[in-house]
Amino acid sequence: AFGAFLSKVILVICIAVWLVNIRNFKAHGSWFSGALYYFKIAIALAVAAIPEGLPAVVTTCLALGTKRMSKRNAIVRHLPAVEALGCTTVICSDKTGTLTTNNMSVLRVALLASRDQVLxxxxxxxxxxxxxxxxxLPTSGEAxxxxxxxFPAARLGGNLGALLGEIAEVGTLCNESNIVYDLSSKSYFKIGEGTEAALAVLAERIGVSDEKLCAEFELWSEAARVTAVRSACLQKWTKEAxxxxxxxxxxxxVLVRPLDGAAASESVGMKLLVKGAPENIISRCTYAREYDNGIPKRxxxxxxxKKRMLAKVEEFSSQSALRCLAIAVRDVREEFGPSGESQxxxxxxxxxxxxxxxxxEDRMTLLxxxxxIDPPRQEVAEALRMCESAGVRVIVVTGDNPLTAAAICRMIGLLPSSSSDAIDSELMITGAQWDAMTSxxxxxxxxxxxxxxxxxxxxKLQLVEALQTHHGEIVAMTGDGVNDAPALKKADIGVAMGSGTAVAREVSSMVLADDNFATIVAAVEEGRAIYANMKQFIRYLISSNIGEVWCIxxxxxxxxxxxxxxxQLLWVNLVTDGLPATALSFNPEDDDIMLQRPxxxxxxxxxxxLFFRYMVVGTYVGIATVGGFVWWFMAYSAGPLMSWADLTSFTNCSEKAAQLHGYSCSVFTHNGAGTMALTILVTIEMLNALNSVSENHSMLQFSPFRNPLLIGACALSMVLHAVILYVPFFNRIFQTTALNAEEWGAVLAFSVPVVLIDEILKGIARFRESRAARQVSSRPKTD
Structure with missing residues (x-):
């Protein structure tokens, strides 16, 4: 829209310049010659007005921004997402692995003992x-x-040891993950999903029912010990389905069958090993486990x-933020007999x-x-505070138990801390409640x-649609699975996890290499900084071009x-201006960038x-450039020192009359005045670039030296300008001449005031922002 508006303005100005000077056409020898002369001026005006370097600078800024994001583990797949990131008003984030570390560790085990006591x-x-x-731990209610x-549990003996041993079997066999030991780094790492890895570790800690075998485990190497229980279980059982x-x-x-010889010695047959959400598993359990001389019975x-176990689950979830899984088995042989288990x-x-x-998975035996615990990332709490300050709302979207999710969200500060486990129904919504709601x-x-x-x-998809369609929010949605693809595609910024599926990454706008919520916030901050830098170099280029337009x-x-x-205009627009404009892409973000509303x-x-600011600065640039040009003719000690009337009637210059005033008509073709105008234009634009490090902060507060590349670019631009002034070859191309000390003094006198003008405009902008903020804060809140 701004480009279309700029094009129309340029066209109108070019036509206006040509029409305004119709009365001067004949002064150039003939009407046709005058028309052609002012047509060339109109073309020059168009060249001055069009920021030829803008497309290249915008592309460079976006590319550099995405490179900086990648260094912060945010990989942008589509450039338009950079702009959308700065507009983000809502972040819908997963919990596991994004707000948390995704390094699960089992902290509690609840068992059902005799007389239905919960251990x-x-x-x-x-x-x-x-x-x-x-x-x-002591039984609740008892001293x-x-x-x-x-551990190992085999040392415990009795029902407790046997029950723990059976839990270890389920934990390692009903499991697709594994733990390995890296000899080079002397550390453990998981292969697979975090929840299953935690169960595998628990199984290795509990051990097997054979105490002698467990003792041998301790003699094994670290690499073998980390899968000792798994290996022992796979020697005893084989997976059928x-x-x-x-x-x-x-x-x-997982349906397991004892290997040859195991069934006779253990008097057991096939078993179905089950793990899952406690509320679902416990409701489908019919039996509890007990042992008769080490033989499992039900x-x-x-x-x-069941109520006691569910109460313990609620306690684990709400008080300790634990993610709970129920462990159960179905004794297939005991239920169906040797012939029925095959069927x-x-x-x-x-x-x-x-x-x-x-x-x-029915008529199961509860173990x-x-x-x-999946502890929150340390940096998440600070990232949430940044979001709140920046006017970005965070919504946690998780498949976890509501109590566990609420406990984690209290730990990171998303939900208010409370001594009660009750959750405000307006702050916490479950999927079932959402389904039952009206539009x-x-x-x-x-x-x-x-x-x-x-x-x-x-x-997730329905939530994105509700936020976008009816609330006008700009939504960033995270996801990692194939089923998350529609929501990622629908969101303004789809954020896939680097550890997620290829489908999720393909439809997303951005990929988090570290799966970290703080990286999303960093990307939002970077998106805002990129947009602010774009505004700054657009401001720089347009205000400079407005000055050129005014000059012409x-x-x-x-x-x-x-x-x-x-x-000369092409040189300024493509070379002299291009370097500082590109360097403005490296501006550091303002200190308060995450305190501004989206x-x-x-x-x-x-x-x-902003356009008014462009016009004020641009108008001064034009006036100063023309002023330096006129100064060379009328006030420069080594110049012609002519009158205003003589200067404005240069087309009717008479050599005889000119000599009476001490100059020759050839002075109007001298390169000195044009060099003064060009040098003032370049110098002002360098000062303008230095003052563009921040949109509204003073140069004294936000020093240009915070962007060393800008200092270097301005210095290089001035060196290049000196080349076309002092190298004869370039003098002929650009029609310039060398300047002396008096001329450079005049250049600085005409150029430096632009800094003061821009500082005044920045002060007015800060006053406008503070007044707007006061009006918002004093506005009465409505329910």
């Missing part, structure tokens, strides 16, 4: 080290002290026991429809619940909620000789006030 173990240590200890538990995780049932299961699971396996292998999976209720929820829990990918226009209007010729996507790059 709780505190697991010591975080990270991926396979060695650890535990503490058996007693905590008991230290030394797997039912992958699905969002509707929120569970995963007993009826009462409704009261069960065949039916399970034949099941292709995800909706059929839940039928196999326990594990609670794992009007959804719009209100999208406006007020800060956390959406237990959501599906379709809910005034000389034509006042009947003066040409001050600047087209080749701009609108439809906001003009150049608003009315």
């Amino acid at each position: 709780e173990l505190d697991i010591a240590g975080t990270g991926l080290d396979p060695r650890g200890t535990a503490t058996l 007693g002290s905590a008991q230290h538990v030394q 797997t039912l992958d995780f699905s969002r509707d049932r929120k569970s995963m299961s 007993r009826a699971l009462s409704e009261d026991a 069960f396996a065949s039916d399970m292998l034949a099941a292709k429809d995800v909706s059929q999976f839940a039928a196999f 326990g619940v594990v609670g794992m 009007a209720q959804r719009l209100r929820a999208a406006q007020t909620a800060r956390v959406f829990a237990r959501v599906e990918p379709v809910h 226009f005034l000389t034509a209007l006042l009947g003066l000789p040409e001050a600047l010729i087209p080749v 701009r609108g996507m439809d906001d003009a790059v150049v608003d009315g006030w």
Whole structure:
């Protein structure tokens, strides 16, 4: 829009200059000669007005901005996203791995003992080290002290040791992740998903039921020890079938068969090992585990026991921000017999429809619940504070349990801290609640909620649509899965995780190499800085070009000789101005850039006030350039010292009359005056560039030396200008001449006031901003 407006203005000015001078056509010898002369002036005016270097500088600025973003782990895939980032008003972020470290560690294990008592173990240590200890906490409501538990669990003996050993089997077999030890760095790292990696580590810490074998583990190398329990379980069991995780049932299961010899010795057959969301798993459990001389048996699971376990899950989630998984098994042989288990396996292998999976995960035996922590990233809390200051609203969108999500959000400051576990229904919305809402209720929820829990990918898409369509928000949405692709595509800025699927990365506008929420905020800050820099070099180029237009226009209007010729204007626009304009792309962001409200996507790059500033500075540039040109003719001690009347009647110059006044008519073709005008124009533009490091901050407060490249670019531009002044070859091309000390003094006298003018305009801009801020803060709030 600004380009179209600028083109129309240039066209009107060029025509106006030509028409205004119709009366002067005959003064150039003939009407045709005059028309041609002022047509060339109009062309020169167009050359002066058009910022030829602007497209290249804009592209360079965007490219440099994306390079800086990549260094901060934000990889921009589409350049328009850079502009949108600076406009972002809402960030919809995943929790796991984005707000948190995605380094899960099991901290609690809840077991159902005899008489339906809930036993709780505190697991010591975080990270991926396979060695650890535990503490058996006192039963709620009973006196007693905590008991230290030394792993492996085989040393414990009894029902507790056997139950923990079976949990370890489920944790390592119903699992697609693995832990490996890197010999070069002497550290552990996970292969696969964080939740499953935490279960694998827990299994290695618990050990196997054979105490002698566990003792041998301690003699193994680090690389072998980290998968010792997994190896032992795979020597005992083989996987027959797997039912992958699905969002509707929120569970995963593996059917295992004992290897030859194991069934006879253990008197067991096939088992279905299951892990998943506690509320789903516990509701489908019918039995609890007990042992008879180490042989697993099952007993009826009462409704009261289910309630106790669910209460423990709620305690883990709300008080300790633990993500909980229930562990269960289905004793296929005990339920169906040796002949029936084969049919069960065949039916399970034949099941292709995800909706059929839940039928196999029924009548299960509950083993326990594990609670794992995914700690928040340290930098997230500060990033959230920056978002609040910048007017960017953050919404957490997660598939986790609402209590766990709320606890994490309290830890990072997104939800208010509270001694109560109750959650404000306006701040926390679940996927089920969203589905039950009317359109009007959804719009209100999208406006007020800060956390959406237990959501599906379709809910993400619906949330983006509600925010965009009805609230006019500029939305950044994160995602990593194939099912997240529609929401990523719909969002103004789709943000994919570097660890996510190729589909998610393909449809996104930006990829986070480190999956970190703080990187999104850094990208928003960088987007704002890039836009601010674009405004600054546009301001620099346009105000300079307006000065050139004024110069051409005034000389034509006042009947003066040409001050600047087209080749000089091209040199200034493409070379002299181009270097500082490009250097302005490296401006550091303003200190208060994340204290400003987001701009609108439809906001003009150049608003009315900014255009007024362009005009004021540009007008002075034009007046100073023409003033220096006139000074050379009328006041320069080595110049012709002619009168104004003689200067404006140069087309009617008579050699005889001129000599009476002490000059020759050839003085009007002398390069001195034009060189003065060109040098003043270049000098003012260098000062203008130095004052463009910040849009509204004073040069004294925001020093140009904060951008060393700009200092270098201005210095190089002045060197290049000196070349065309003092090298004879370039004198002939650009019709310039060398300047002496008196002329340079006049150049500085005409040029320096532009700094004062711009400082005054910046002061007015700061006053306007502060007044607008006071008006907003004093405006009464409405519910």
